[in-house]
Amino acid sequence: MTAPDHLIRIAGGDVCFPCAPDDTMLRAAQRAGLGFPYECNVGSCGNCKFELVKGEVQMAWEQAPGWTDKDRARNRYLGCQSRALGDCTVKLLTNPRYAPLHIPQRMSAVLTGRRRITHDISEFSFSLEQPQAFEPGQYALVYLPGVMGGRAYSMSNIVGDGLGWEFQVRRTPQGQGSQVLFDSLKIGERIEIDGPYGMAWLRRDAPRDILCLAGGSGLAPMISIARGAMAEPVLAQRKLHFLYGGRMPADVCGEDMLRALPGWGDRLTYQAAISAAPLEGEPAWPGTVGYLHDVAQQRFGAGLAQMEIYFAGPPVMAQALQRMLLAEKVPFAQVHFDQFY
Template identity: 45%
Template sequence: MTHRIEMEGGGVFDVSADEDTLLRGALRAGVGFPHDCSVGGCGSCRFDLVSGEMETLWPEAPGLSERDRRRGKRLACQSRPRGDCTIRVRPADEYRPAVPPRRREAVLLRRTPVTADMAEFVFSTLEPADFVAGQYGLFQPPGVPGVRAYSMSNLPNAAGEWRFVVRRVPGGAGSNAMFDALQIGTVVTLDGPYGHAHFRAEIDRDVVLIAGGSGIGPIVSIARGALAADPARRITVFEGARTRADLSFRTLLGDDFSDAITYLPVLSAEPEGSDWAGARGFVHAEVDRVLADRFEACEFYFAGPPPMIEALQELLIIQRTVPVSRIHYDRFF
């Protein structure tokens, strides 16, 4: 059974009455519904309900401000239609899914430690792993309300292998359930792919990749994608981490590391007495120092915690006047 959603100003799509949120249903139908995180954090999927009934899954979701709530705004990623509805939203081509997302059963094959608090999860599906480098999937961690987004760290493949680098967040319900409640061999629902901060192979500029913490997963995927698209393309990777022991890019890329990659780790909390000879401080400051007069020649991809994303937006868009069309990022709420 489906519910019919009409968009004021033109366009209709159907949302499965089953488990789909308004956002997921729209994207499955190929509608360019504005969105970023899909998990209630960013507010990009705000819309107005004109008529009909919708259930709100997470009323306290931080993606809506108090002012939004007063004005009756809703988040499509937290709204589930209860019947046919009419909504007000402005779809845009840039949000149209590169690959239509869908649910599939995935079995957890292995979980390999990468650092003290991050592990690589490898899942397998019967169908090909169909996504673009840099996208993410949605999981329902066992026993936890809401879904969590995790970004693929490998490349699309016919064998149906999906890799994710997950950080165990202290006190975090979802990430701890991914580590503790998912046994090897467990079958889960993997919904995806989602996200538009994916690699653009057709753009011929130097590729600059910036990761903070567990943002390394999609950055490894895009580095692999850029190497596969053109092994001679100039790729610069900045990895921001607290200490040397938290770095993971070289481990994750393994034998695929190539001379085309300039790898620049930046540590924010490495003990003063250590023999670390690389950069210290925040990763955005190092990006500014290293790229100096090369900003014009680059396409930027970055992923990580919201403060890092905000610092990079300020640097790239305001200080260095990089056009927003050359900047692709995921905030890890």
Template identity: 25%
Template sequence: MTAAPASAGPFQITVQPSGRAFSSEGGEAILEAAIRQGVGMPYGCKDGACGSCKCRKLEGTVVHGPHQAKALSAEEEANGLILTCCAVPQSDIVLESRQVTDESAFPVRKMPSRVSAMEKVSHDVMIVKLQLPANDTLRYHAGQYIEFILRDGARRSYSMANAPHNGPGVELHIRHMPGGKFTDHVFTAMKEKEIMRVEGPFGSFFLREDSDKPMILLASGTGFAPIKSLIEHMQFKGIQRHATLYWGGRRPGDLYMDAWVRERLAEMPNLKYVPVISNALPDDNWTGRTGFVHKAVMEDHPDLSGHQVYACGAPIVVDSARAEYSARARLPAEEFFADSFTTEADKH
């Protein structure tokens, strides 16, 4: 988590309208304190890059650690918005955040893992399966993520692509970022039986089962991984809500589990699927939807006021969807749930 300025503390943090309260130690960011005490607040990257943890400060004073302007602009900060992942209280704080849950049932834990299987499913996507300790079950919500802890202390985050009932191991979809220290290793040197240290679960991206609203499942690239986990969970639990998956890629091969999705369609009558390709070539013989995947949603659903949206993938897709669905399609801000896949480059 991003280093932040020190403060005396401890301070009390109260979250409205739920009334949940917890304390932060000196120099501890609000989100770090919430995770430590099992208070589930919305967040994604934990590094001030994605903006998923943005909320309104009603009372008190905070100091922000380093963060990206695209995640929190100076104007937004002046208007009382903060990023809980890098906001350090300087006094007692009252926040407004409507997506607060009790996550104490799923404590964050560190554990060893063993690479049990690897499958290259496209030119730049590897499915990696990890075996976890048999006597140490990782409990998580479908849609959450884990972090690899590398030897130098650096971390890399990947969403679980399998729902918890499809454990006890986890499935990850890793996209190759040429020049990236970790993904270069995955694609050139990683072998089965390799031992990796992981920590999790993290993230506030999971299905809100207290709603019966129809859902838009929006994925770009490997943003499909947590969406796949949600679909597995829905099928396992017998959840009958209507859901439409919009999965976008540059070329048809980027939809690397298209066949898996189509198999689910035959088994889940309330699930629909709209694949969208942005840069098809003549040789692809693509006859489906083209363009930007988030815009395809608005073409089909100009009024999203009665929907929930679950969006995962590249920050530009998630950010564009969040802004445009609210401004142009009447989606309530509190019904947009996202996991923005920030890379190391996005954090600097």
């Protein structure tokens, strides 16, 4: 017999939602269709804070970087890490912008394939037990054996029949999750996946050309956006420019995946840049050298403000891009990203 759900009441109104004892406050609210604000889902960004007014909660990850001493002193918790220990009342400002497009579910999935993309990025294909919809650009939490907490990985495919979910993961040195994915998880092995989550999904109604900027591990969501845009009849008149940034020539990837799409060469273009010229003895690089934000600014300049812009990659790249887009006066509503941590 499973334990009954707890009831979470949002102070100052009639809104309540059920929270299973093994779920988190954020994800339970999302499963109830509520716009509980969040971004990373893994305890880092701090965007999912709420104040506990009544009841008791427990943080699944006490050392989460997004949970500060000030939060502890003020009875504030991270929604993505806290479990209710009974019925609770919370102070929280919901926002319809964060309401799920597809109700996220925790599902059983089997690893069906692993494919090398570069020296440190591989693609992992999973088959779900039941179909689940997602939007291009969204991510899921992947629960791996022996790893504390879920890892956020963006889907690189588009939804299709909803059963096959693909991820492109960069191996993190000493990273627990990526080590299990690359080295020990076997084809046919079963894990759990919870999703979809994320706000950087493809806007089908945006009347603008699209710019996708991907750095390193940010490949997957941008490939998914490109695949989604090229398959979408409503966007048939839109061009999509894809810029990929790596540190060295061996990091560069993604072009083959875009070449396979229907709009290639006509309304779909690709440009790669490396951030530092190769040293003597390293493979030559005939292409662009520079940081992705500089490359995008030099190529599109004031035209950026007329584009719908999606980006993903390491935090330093994301911050440099935000500064550049602000300087180019790109309206905030045209920029979409879920910061990686």
